[in-house]
Amino acid sequence: MTESDEFDQFYKDVRTRLLLLTYCLTGDLPSSRAAVRDAFVVAWHHWRKVSRVEDPEAWVREHACRHAVRRHTAKLWHREKNLDPEIKATLDALGRLSITQRRVLLVTELTTSSLAAMAREVGLPRTEAERELQTATATFSLHREVPTTEVRGVLEAVLEHVETNRWPRPTILRRAGNTRRRTHTVIGVAATAAALVIAGTLVTDADGMRPTLAGERVEAGPSGPPKPRVVALPEDSLLTAENVDEAAPGSWTVARTDDNTAGDGLVVACQQTRYAAPRNNPDSAYVRVFDPRTSASTTSQKSVPSVVQTAEALRTERVAGRSYDNAVGWFAGCRDDRVQLIATYDLPGVGDEAQVFVLKTWSKPGSTIIAGVARTGSFTTTTVSTRHGSGTPGTGAMARLLARGVDQLCALPEGGTCSTSSTPRPTAPVPAAAAPGMLAEIDLPPVPGVAKPWVGTGARRALDNAAATHCDETVFTGPPMSNNLTRTFLVPEAKLPAEFGLTETVGTLPRKRAQAFVADVRDKLSRCSKKQMGTKVTRLRDVRKGDTDLSVWRVTTEVTDDKTLSFLMGVVRDGTAVAQVGFVPVKGVTIAPAAFDALTQRALDRLAAMPPPRQR
Missing domain, CATH: 3.40.1000.70 (PknH-like extracellular domain)
Structure with missing residues (x-):
């Protein structure tokens, strides 16, 4: 078997295991995928050495973990949208551990390394590594709500989420490794040449210029050395x-x-x-x-x-x-x-x-x-x-x-x-409002017949709730509600009546209270037509999927024999986050129910960015 064949087989055998481990380590699939890819590029660069070490997989794993953590450090613990609840619970439990505890636990549970080899890999004395392992196992087991004997199975279950990953061909990695090898060779030659220059010919003239091996003049930096290298873009x-x-x-x-x-x-x-x-x-x-x-x-x-x-x-x-x-x-x-x-x-x-x-x-x-x-x-x-x-x-x-x-x-x-x-x-939209989790002007549909833009007010604490109808009179105040904000969108340049506008109010509650919150709104709307004379409530949509809820209604009220008011209102929930969206049209100026329905769906999509409920 040639070196390239040997590497290609090693790559196919090991890559998914490394992706599983680095994903559990960072909770960040894109960073983990790139880190594993980079680690194999480095491995091909040094393949003659790597292929002869006692455990080549551990060598590549150490590089993959280092790359993954470095790529991930500028980001919060990653939360993918539409993630399976079981996998999400596992990642959340891992997020409770320090990076060292995570790595100790994952190397122990997801590889065949001995305790001594694990300690060497993570750079800890064996006794300290064992102590970190015990703490990590107990903490993970507690927050994941599983016995310590089931930790390995819970971690291995994450494989289902990563094993469908599309991998680059081995030839691409080998080509990148060859390029890296050539680049390092050029840098080595340049470093040798620079050493010769420094040893015998480094002179800076009065104009702040220094000679080079080629004889051209290169501008020196403020204290003598050359300016930082510029990344070229051919x-x-x-x-x-x-x-x-x-x-x-x-x-x-x-x-x-x-x-x-x-x-x-x-x-x-x-x-x-x-x-x-x-x-x-x-x-x-x-x-x-x-x-x-x-x-x-x-x-x-x-x-x-x-x-x-x-x-x-x-x-x-x-x-x-x-x-x-x-x-x-x-x-x-x-x-x-x-x-x-x-x-x-x-x-x-x-x-x-x-x-x-x-x-x-x-x-x-x-x-x-x-x-x-x-x-x-x-x-x-x-x-x-x-x-x-x-x-x-x-x-x-x-x-x-x-x-x-x-x-x-x-x-x-x-x-x-x-x-x-x-x-x-x-995927869910990238947060666009000043308050993550809320609608922004870019989400709003056009108003037929109005050629002016929507303008949103700043988000403020939801002491009142203009998104509610007279049927539900929902409030977002009082314990245990937290993160409660409201904002209103108007079209000020259109000079429409003052009552025209759209309001969204959001907040967070413990999960069961959030479910009850939405159920209460549904219940009040279902009974409103019977309780309030002259009011007609039409349910336009009602969806309950996973840990989310979405309901939309049209509420029509006869104010007088000649005047009827119509409202569109939606309520949504994503886990612990809830939102209510209300639209008040005026005569001749409205948006279609289908457009409002889509806007309510967008409000649900954005709720994923809401912070968790505050502990009181």
Whole structure:
């Protein structure tokens, strides 16, 4: 068996076990997936040594754990949406342990390592490692509510969640390992050359310049050494017109490519600053605009789509992560007037992290925007497709294009994970309001006949609740309610009657109290028509799924023989978080029940970001 065959088989045998362990260690699947991938790249780089150690899996595992923890340290304990309750309970119990206790427990329960080998792997004396293991086992068992004899089985059950992961081919890892080996060789040669220069020829002239081996003059840093290395972004690492043709069949051409230093730098909808990089200062950046080749018979240029790619190179992966978060924030919380977020997707097989957003603009002529944001190593990239008027560019096509853009960048020395799949997975929206867990202007549907934007008030403590109807008169005050906030959305520029508006009120309760809270609202609405003369209550939707509830009603009340008031109201629950959404229309100005129903669903989706109930 050749070295490459031996490595490929080792990779297939070990990778899922390492992913299970690193996922349990961090609770962060994307970081764990990237860490395992990086550990195998390093393993191929050193394969001749690794293949001869007593336990190659332990060697790779140690690197994978270190990579996973480093990638994860800037994030909170990760909580995936729509996670199986049993797996979520296991991760929550692991989150109660320190990182050392977690690692001691996981290496003991999920590997065949002896206690002595486990202690060496985590870097503790054996007696201290055993003490940490006893504490970790007891704490995990307590919070997971299982006997200590069942800890291994509970941890192994998480395998079901990670074993479907799409893995990069072994050839990709070996190619990355070879690139890493060549890079280290070049660095070694450069270091030797630098040592010779320092030993015999290091001189700085009066102008702050120093000679190099090649004889050119390189600017010295403030105290003498050269300035930090800049991460390069070659122009040929951008997407091509052929790439766009492959993802969205047609006939595309590159309209322009530049570093985006001209004008205000805002080239796509929702973009807030010239660059997504912190302080607007990437090492290198490009923007490339693609246009379709259109014939003279095209009826309206406004109906023609456009595609734009941006790419930025950052000094470190950590800074690139902040750049990625900024770009995600542009689209997840778009500040442009009359823009609505339609859907959010995760792309777990694209780069180190990636998401796609589908948005609609309602100002004439109206447009559909599909924006993808991704990061691979020290590079971030966005692809944005805009189509005016009718017609929608495909989400799958834009996901494939984003994946192609990542594959162009991941091959660079500072690149990270490449793409293994570009299948979009619907996910909860990224928090966009100042108070996480609440609706934002970007969630609200257009009001037919009103061409002005929604404006939300600031979130304030919910001492009263304008979202309630006269049937339920629900309040969000008093113990054990906590995290109770309310905000109202209006269209101030439309000069509508004062009663027009939409209000959301949220709060958190212990789980059983939250369930009773929703049940009480349902009960009051079901009895309202009989208790209040002239009131008609129509239930539009009632869904109870897992640990969530959603109900929507239309409440119509006859005020006089000539005047009738109609309200739309919804109540939702996600675990311990509850919310009520109420809409008051005025004569001739309303939103369709289906649009309000979708908005109530969005309120439920956003509740996942609510903090847990406060302990009193």
